[in-house]
Amino acid sequence: MALRAVDIHGKKYNRSLFVCVILIATFAGMLMGTSLGTALPTLMTDFHIDLATAQEATTWFLMANGIMIPVSAYLSTKFPTKWLYIAAFALLLIGQYISYSAPTTNWHLFLIGRVIQAIAVGITMPLMQVVIVYIFPAEKRGAAMGLGGLVIGMAPAIGPTLSGWILNSDHSFFGFTLTNSWRSIFLLPMFVIGIDFILSFFILHDVIPNENIKLDWRSLVQSTLGFGLFLLGLTNVANSHYDGWFDLPHVVLPGVVGIFFIITFIWHQLEMNKPFLDVRVFKIKQFSITTLLTSLSMMVLMGIEMMIPTYLQEVRGLSPLSSGLTLLPGALIMGLMSPISGAIYDRAGAKRLARVGFMILTMATLPFLFIGLTTPTDFITVFYSLRMFGIAMVMMPLTASAMSALPQDKAADGTAANNTSRQIASAIIVSLLSSVTQNIANTQGPAASLKTANIFEYSRKTLDAMLSGFHVSFAITLLLALLGLIVASFLHAGKVINQSDDLLENKEGI
Template sequence: MSDTTTKAPTLDIHGKPYKRMAMLVLILVATFAGMLMQTSLGTALPSLMKDFDINLSTAQEATTWFLLANGIMVPVSAYLTTKFSTKWLYVVAYALLFIGMFTASVAPTSNWTVFLAGRIIQAIAVGITMPLMQVVMVNIFPAEERGKAMGLGGLVIGLAPAIGPTLSGWILEKNHVILGLTISNSWRTIFILPLVVITIAFVLSPFVLKDVIPNRPMKLDFLSLVESILGFGLFLWGFTNVATEGWGNVPKVIVPIVVGILIIVLFVLRQTRMSDPFLDVKVFLNKQFTVTTAAIALSMMAMMGVEMMLPLYLQNVRGLSALNSGIALLPGALMMGIVSPLAGAAYDKVGAKRLARVGFTILAIGTLPFMFLSETTSTIFITTMYALRMFGIAMVMMPLTASAMSALPPQEAAQGTASNNTARQVASAVVVALLSSVTQNIITNNTPAKSLQTSNPLAYAEKMIHASLDGFHVSFFLGFLFAVIGLLISGLLRKGKHIEGKDETATADVKGGK
C-alpha cells in the first residue's frame, strides 16, 4: 500500500475515522467460519449416514440444500447492501449464522429435517456475508490495491471450502484436548468450533465494523423478490432431486427445472424494464464482466465437483479414515491459501487473462489423472495432483474476481457482486447435485446382485468397488471438462489489468452496458 493510503485517515460514509485493518480482519475471520459450512460435511457424510440412518443421496442434501438456499439468498444481497447499514447487516447475519450452527449441532438424529433447517439458516447468513465482504473491499480499497484485497478474500472464498474436509476429518478421528477442554469426535463438533468464532464476531461487530457502503432509499419490489426466490429456488431444487429421483422423474426434477428457468426469464425481463431494479442484470452487458463471471462459475464447478467426490472415494474405495482422507486434501487447501494472495498481487501487475490461462491449464492437467484412479492408486499421488488442482484454482479465482469487480464502477459494485456470486452459487449447487446424481446412478446400475454377497462375498466386494470407481471416474471427467471449457473462455478476456476510469476500452464497454 502507498504511503499516502497508510497515512491518510480512513473515513466511513459518515465521515468518521475507523480502523480499516481491524474491520477487515474481523470480516475475513467471521466469513471464513461461515464459509467452512459449505464443504465441512464432505468427510462427515459416512457419519451422518450412520447416525441419521440415511443413504448417500439423502446425506448429500446437507450440501445441496445449503448451496440451494445460498443461491437463492445471494441475489437478495444487492438490495440489502444498498438499503441497510453495513454494520447492522453484519450483526443480523452473524446472529442468523449462530442460530443455524446451533440448530444443526443439536438436531436429534431422529429428525433429518431439523438438521437441514439449521443448514438452510446458515446458508442464508453466508448468502449475506460473502457478497457483502466483496462489496466492502471494493469500497474501502482503491482500485490499484483491489487485487491484493481480493487476494485476501481468496483466503475465505477459496481456502475455507478447501480446508473444510480436513478440519472435519481431524474432528471425527478422535477426541481432542485443547486448552484443557475436550473436543468430542462427533459431527456436531464441526458446528461448535466455528460457532465460537461467530459468537466473538457478533460481540465485536457493533464496535469494530463501520458503515462503508453508501446507502440510499430503495423500495423493495415484492414481485421481483418472489420471482427471484421461486425461479432460482425451483431451478436448484430440481437439480437437488436428481440424486434421489433420477433424471426421469418429471414432477420432481424436470418440471421444477423448466418452471424455474421460465420464472428466471420473467425475472430478468422485469429487471431490464425497472428504473431501480432489484438485481441490475444490465451489468452483464459489460462483456468483460460477463466473460469473467462465466469463467469464475466454471472454476467453482471444477473445484466443487472434485471437492465433494474425492473424500467419498478415499473413504469408500481406499478405506481411509475421515482424518486420513482430510489429511490427504490438506496440502491442496494450504496451496490455495498460499497462492490466493500471491495471485491477487500478480493481478495488480499482469491482469487476469494470463493468470486465468495458466490456472485453467494447470487445473486441467491436475484433474486428468483422477479419471483413471483405481483402488490401489497411491495416496501421495492423489494428494500431489489435488494440490496441483488447487494451485490452478487459486491462480484463476481471485484474479478473475478482482477483474470482474474492476470492470464495473464502484456504484455498481453491490449489483455486480450479487450477480457474480449468484452465478457462482448456482453453478456450485448444480454441479454438486449433478455429480451426486451421476455417481449414485452409475453405482446403482452397476451394483452386483445381493445374492452374490452371500454366495461369494469377495467377488461381491470387488464388483462393488468397481461400480463405485465407475461413478467417480465420470464425475472426475466432468470436472476435467469444466476446466477445459474455462480455458477456452479465458481466451476471451482482455490482456492487462482493468481499472474503471483508467482503462479506456473497459470504460467504453461499461458505458455501453448501462
C-alpha cells in the same frame, strides 16, 4: 496504504482490522458448506437416515445460499454495512446452534438450522466483496481480493480436513473439550463467530453508501421461486429415492418452473428504473467473460472436491481424518497462493493468470481419470495440490477483474450476479457428478444374488463399478477445465481498471 480510513459518516476506522473481522467471520461461515461431507456416515447412524437423506445437509445449504445471494444487492444498498453484518453474524450463530442442538429424532430441525446458516452466508460472502471494492483503491484491489480467496476458496477446501480431524478423537482447547461427534463440527465456528459478533460493534463501520429504496416484492418472489425451484430440481437429481434427471415431479417440473420465473425476473429487472438486481452488468463483455470463467473454475473445483473424499473413504477405506489429511496440502497451497495471485493480478491482469491457471487445472485433472484401487495417496495429494494451485491462480484474479470492470456504484449488483452464477454452477456440478457416479455404479454393479454366492467377487465388482462412475465424473471435470482454457483467451489483456458509468450506459444499447 494508510491503516486509517473514513466511513460514509466521516468517522475514522482501522481498515486492516475491519477486513480481518469480515474475512474471519465469512471463513467460519463458509466452512459449513463442505465440513459435513466427512461426517455423513455419522449423521446417517445417529439420525437413522440413508445417504441420500444425509446429503441434504449439503444440498439444502447450497440451495438456500443460492436463493439468498441475489437479495444481497438490495440489502447492502438499503441497510448500513455495520448493522447488516451484525444481523448476519447473529443469524449465523442461531442457525449453527439449532443444528448443533437438534435431537437425533428430528432431522428436519437440523436442516432448518442449515438453511438459516446458508441465509447468513448468502449475506456475508457477497457483502465482503462489495466492501473490498469500496474501501480499497483499484490499484490495491487485486491483493485484497486475493485475501478474499482465503474465504471463498480455502474454506470449502479445508472443511473436510477439519471435520475429519474433529471426528477422529477428542480435542481440548483452553479447558474446553471437542468430542469426536458431528456436533463438535459446529462448535469451533460458533466460537469464532461469537467473538467476531462482539468485535463488530467496535470495529465495523458503514462503508457502502445507502439508499432508501423500497423492496420490490415482485422481484423478491420471482427471484426466490426461480432460483429456489431451479436449485431444488438440481439437488433432487442425486437423491436415490428419485429417478435421476428425468424424474418429472421432483427434477424436471421444479427445474422448468424455476427457469420460467428466472426469465420473468430478468425481464422485469430490465424494465425497472431501479432494478432489484441490475442484470445489465452482463452487457459489459469483461464482466460476463470473467463471471463465466469464475463459474467454470468453481465447477472444476467442486468436481474433484466432492468426489475425492468419497473415493478415499468408500473405495480406499480411509478414515475421515486420513482422507482429510490427503487433501490438506492442497488447501494450504491455495490459501498461500490466493493473496499472491491477487498481488500478481495488480501488475499483470487476469488473462495471463487465467490461461496458466486453467492449463495447470487441465494437466493436473487428467491423472484422476486413471486412479484405481491401489493408487498411492501421495499421488492423489500431489495432483490435488497442483489443481488447488491452479484454482488459486484463477479464482480471485477473475473476481477482482469482474468487479473492476464495473462502475463502483454497480459493485453490489455485480457481486450478487457473480456469486449467484457461481452458486448455480456449484449446484449443477454437484448434482450432475453425484447423479452420474451413482447411476454408473448402479448400472454396472453386480447382481444382488452374487452377494450370497461369492461375497469377494461381489465386492470387487462393486468397487469396479464405483471406480467407473468416478472416472466419468473426473472426465467431465477435465472437459470443463479445457473449456475454461479456451474461454480465457477472450479476456482483456492487462489489468482492468474501474469503468465509468458512461461505459455501462453505452453498453446498454448492445
